[in-house]
Amino acid sequence: MLLSHPVRAAGLLAGLVVPALGVVATVGLILYFLAVVVTCLRARSYQTVAFPLLCLAPGAVTLGLGLGLAA
Template identity: 80%
Template structure:
């Protein structure tokens, strides 16, 4: 649903921003859950998904 929201965001920018914020919150929650579970080996995986979405949102605001 998040990826579909980002794709629809190409046509409707407000929906793309909302989808990106939703994905950032989702993956931030996954990072926090990994840290609270002390599963430090797996914390890199949600960060790898979080980084491109955050960069994309930042570049969208910069343009």
């Protein structure tokens, strides 16, 4: 699990060359941070739930804009 962040970041960078790969990497990041949010909520750690949401937001916006511009 330690290598997952660098691998996903490399996927996002490779997505500049191959757009489909960037979409897949972004979806992976979104799913990861959604799982972190769910874990925080299940642990009733409401004070820390804002941090994964702040990391989730740029990926979701980027994906939305990317898919919207591609259509």
